[in-house]
Amino acid sequence: MNGETRATPSGPFRVRQDSITGEDRVLARPSQYPLELRRRAVRMVAEVRPEYDTTWAAREAVASKLGIGTTEKLRKWIRQDQIDAGTRPGTTTEESAQIKAMKKEIAELKRANETFKAAANFFAAELDPPHTRVAFIDERRDRFGGVEPICRVLTGHDCKIAPSTYYAHHKRQQAPSARTLRDAEPRH
DSSP: OOOEEEEETTEEEEEEEOTTTOOEEEOOOOOSSOHHHHHHHHHHHHHHGGGSSSHHHHHHHHHHHHTOSOHHHHHHHHHHHHHHHTSSOSOOHHHHHHHHHHHHHHHHHHHHHHHHHHHHHHHTTSOOOHHHHHHHHHHHTTTTTSHHHHHHHHHHTTOOOOHHHHHHHHHHHHSOOHHHHHHHSOOO
């Protein structure tokens, strides 16, 4: 699900609407500095540190040579490198990636759970013909991220409906078959 780009006071950001809460969420901006440049900068600070009176001066010189926007950014890269190496306490880059992946999975599971709960309530009172499932999807497709995610969750819980069935139903409603029209005519 792609987000739209919006201008904000602090610059253009990609924004996406959260499928569960409906709130706008700012998507992370990719780093303007490649990973190899960041690693090189950290190594250079370690190499040139003895040539300067302070660590800050060494960082400032390396940041200037490599065109890194601020010395503070370089300090954070060094701190993260120390955490990743195990010489400083904190959350490693790998752990951060795992946490991010788990949060994404949790959000997907919450959405699937909400879809299933809504489906269970909707189908509880009916025998559940396909048109009932189509009506269910119509009522909730904007809230749960479209037709396909809802069909996937319903099918995964033995309430089978394919997206093609949904779309075919709507096509039949727009242009009924000759037999449907003939059956709808009053009989004399």
